[in-house]
Amino acid sequence: MSIDLATLTQPRNPALAALPEFAVGDTVRVQARVVEGDRERLQPFEGVVIRMKEGPAGNFTVRRIASGVGVERTWPMNSPRLDSLAVTRRGHVRRSRLYYLRGLTGRAARVKEARRG
Amino acid sequence: MTTGMIGRKAGMMRLYDGSGQVRGVTVIELGPNFVTQLRTPDRDGYTAVQVGFAGPRKRTNKPEHGHLRNAGLEKQVLTRLQEFRTDDLTGLTLGQTVTCEGFEPGMFVAVTATSKGKGFAGGVKRHHFRGGPKTHGQSDRHRAPGSVGSGTTPGRTYRGQRMAGHMGSVTRTVLNQLVVANDPARNLLFIEGSVPGPRGGMVTVEVGRRKPLKGYVAPVVPGTAVATADAESEASA
Numbered sequence: 001m002s003i004d005l006a007t008l009t010q011p012r013n014p015a016l017a018a019l020p021e022f023a024v025g026d027t028v029r030v031q032a033r034v035v036e037g038d039r040e041r042l043q044p045f046e047g048v049v050i051r052m053k054e055g056p057a058g059n060f061t062v063r064r065i066a067s068g069v070g071v072e073r074t075w076p077m078n079s080p081r082l083d084s085l086a087v088t089r090r091g092h093v094r095r096s097r098l099y100y101l102r103g104l105t106g107r108a109a110r111v112k113e114a115r116r117g
Numbered sequence: 118m119t120t121g122m123i124g125r126k127a128g129m130m131r132l133y134d135g136s137g138q139v140r141g142v143t144v145i146e147l148g149p150n151f152v153t154q155l156r157t158p159d160r161d162g163y164t165a166v167q168v169g170f171a172g173p174r175k176r177t178n179k180p181e182h183g184h185l186r187n188a189g190l191e192k193q194v195l196t197r198l199q200e201f202r203t204d205d206l207t208g209l210t211l212g213q214t215v216t217c218e219g220f221e222p223g224m225f226v227a228v229t230a231t232s233k234g235k236g237f238a239g240g241v242k243r244h245h246f247r248g249g250p251k252t253h254g255q256s257d258r259h260r261a262p263g264s265v266g267s268g269t270t271p272g273r274t275y276r277g278q279r280m281a282g283h284m285g286s287v288t289r290t291v292l293n294q295l296v297v298a299n300d301p302a303r304n305l306l307f308i309e310g311s312v313p314g315p316r317g318g319m320v321t322v323e324v325g326r327r328k329p330l331k332g333y334v335a336p337v338v339p340g341t342a343v344a345t346a347d348a349e350s351e352a353s354a
Contacts, residue, residue: 003305005130005144008338033137057131080137 009056012078019077019084024049024098025091025111030062030075031083042083045073048091048111050098063101065109070102090114118219119209121201121323122150123170124306126230128316132297132307135334140309142297145228145320147217147306153188153198155206165200166209172197172319188212197319217322218301223333225293225325230314234286244279289313293327300341307338 012018022028029046047064050072058077063070075082091111101109124147131141154167169185174196177185184198185191189212220226240246240262249258262281266274295309312320 003127003144003146003303005128007340008130008144008305010133010336010339035137076139078133079139080133 006056010078012082013080016080016082017084019082020087022049022085022087023091024052024096025093025114026087027089027091027111028062029086029088030073031085032073032075033081033083046088047071047073048098048101050101052096063098065105119150119152119166119168119201119215120203121168121199121321122147122215122217122220123168123172123197123199124148124217124304124320124322125170126312126314126316126318126320127305129311132336132338134297134336140295140297140336141311142307142309143312145306145308145312145322146304147220147299147322148215148304150215151188151190151193151195152209152211152213152215153185153190153195154200155209155211156200157206163202164204164206165202166206167198167200168215169193169195170197170199170319171195199321201323216301217299217304217306220296220299220306220322220324221329222296222298222335223330224296225327225329226296226308227290227292227323227325228294228308228312228320229288229290229323230312230318230320232285232287232289232313233315235284237282238284239281240279243281243284246279293325295330298335298338298341300338303340305338307336 026049028049029044031042031044033040034043045062047062049060050063051061053059059074061072061074063072090113092114093111124145127144127146129141129143131139134140150168150170152166153169156163156165158164171194177194177196182191185193185195239260241248241260246262248260249255251259265278291312296306297309298307306322314320
């Protein structure tokens, strides 16, 4: 066992911009690359980050309410299908997994805005 | 190239291939292998190529050393030798170095290795028995095998009745596994799916029967020579 597999982990596509710092509770706008037939377009998805996983196989989940239905999408951090990500609002939360949002709707399902910058 | 090679399982990871698809892959340190003997119909009655790999043992004994000397490989410590049947020995010479170059991305291979030993395993683990009920007053029946036969007729347990016993540590072959990527310079082969045995275990890879995928685009693995400068600088950054 000589080769360290961590050195073989693929980095994020250098052609794409690096992801900004973001954390659980933040509201983010993700531009996802969607392949339709033989052409590719960007599909925005805006919602609250409810879960993040660290490490070389790291990923994160964004939740939003679309047409009254809760929708969650998960992307690997280094996914080539992940074009860009922008933080639209910093959230203040006291836990790392916001699964409790799944049981809440409307005003109750809001995340407090962070006071920090 | 040879129809098969010997290597060592390094572990599992995942890769994004050219289409952005994630593939769970097993990394195999495949080779370098050395051609230690050529089997010909005249002398042996069949055609095969014998290759060697630096296996788990640290030294060769005297007969092995002599065998390697016949191939001009006495400087190498090749403790794992294996033959692969082939129809065609052209392009193969005694003592030649074989790399995983011939296993191109998109090809399918068969991987053979010794599975992990599970020791003396019960019926639930070994044969997927369901075990007994967990509740309703059951005691000591949770993982019991149940009945092993009928009553006075036939008065015995049939042969082949599945029971607890030794599990694992047997040679297993997984067929039709996709070659996701290869790296001849570092002797690495990336195969989709899992492969029998522990990390560091010996593994043989043979050319599969399935036709290669058309239009398959291999992922860029950091540090692979063909990816050249930009992947290299990214890896070090």
